[in-house]
């Protein structure tokens with residue numbers, strides 16, 4: 001490898017990207033006085049020019065990135081910059097606004113691809129020392145497998161990269177919308193019935209009257225009934241609440257839908273996409289009374305009403321953590337495809353049956369293209385912190401007045417956490 005004299009970093013100088021540039025200028029460049037670090041990006045500000053030492057060049061955005069690459073021995077960047085530098089045949093150290101990947105080789109390429117070269121992942125702090133180490137290794141002659149970079153890029157024909165990159169930016173937008181809220185109440189309901197059912201073991205119902213009182217109270221308190229899809233589509237609510245109904249019972253169509261219309265409210269219904277499944281078989285086996293599920297026509301009618309987001313609860317209510325990778329992929333992808341074909345619209349959220357999920361399951365849900373993975377009583381208090389493990393508040397019958405107000409107060413999850421209530425990392429009924 002040619003010796004490394006010129007290192008280029010390209011990106012915006014604002015936000016998290018700007019912080020990376022600032023750390024390169026202040027923490028990394030001083031270790032390599034013989035190397036010139038060119039920081040390409042804007043808007044340039046005094047903070048950067050004051051911090052820049054003799055071996056740092058600050059350059060505003062440039063038209064011709066290739067020209068800059070021609071003058072570089074090594075590129076530090078993420079996302080598209082990393083891809084283009086690799087296509088140019090330059091060694092790349094990937095550092096994105098979410099995480100540090102490192103020098104691109106056989107060991108790091110998978111993580112690089114999974115995170116858009118460090119831009120899309122859970123936020124992880126990184127030490128400048130890692131970047132200093134990586135540069136030192138390359139300076140002292142260690143070679144990166146540049147001949148393999150073309151293979152690495154084979155996945156990145158534009159038609160493949162574009163949706164992936166779009167998805168990444170859209171998730172960032174959703175997180176930004178939700179980051180303003182310490183807690184967004186997401187309520188979990190199941191059945192809605194005129195009278196309490198006989199012999200229910202799990203108490204997975206509310207009566208029509210109870211639910212109507214709750215809707216009325218929420219409206220009076222100024223809540224906006226929103227869906228996950230509303231947020232995915234860019235809605236920026238000021239006081240959101242999300243009502244979710246699991247399993248897709250026929251009573252949702254018979255009794256919930258009219259209530260939503262009457263109160264101009266919205267809800268998310270997580271339905272099972274296996275149309276051979278017509279009742280709550282998985283609960284009947286445990287002694288719960290039989291309950292019919294919605295037909296395809298009823299599901300579609302809910303969707304067309306404009307009051308319901310139809311979302312996926314998988315195909316047949318299986319515990320996903322007990323399945324093989326292929327089985328999980330089938331549950332999450334096939335259910336999405338079938339529901340999208342049925343309602344002729346995108347399905348953006350997935351609720352884990354029994355709230356049962358681990359990292360393997362939530363990654364499969366994200367990889368299938370869902371924007372929200374909805375758990376029961378696991379996940380962080382703040383929704384924006386993990387969109388693939390959204391914590392909900394379970395609703396039981398006879399939750400009236402003060403108890404209901406408390407559950408929807410906007411501080412209930414933090415209260416539960418202090419009390420240790422519902423804050424074990426386990427599954428709940430879903």
Ligand SMILES: [Zn+2]
Pocket residue numbers: 246247313317353354429430
């Ligand atoms: Zn369920």
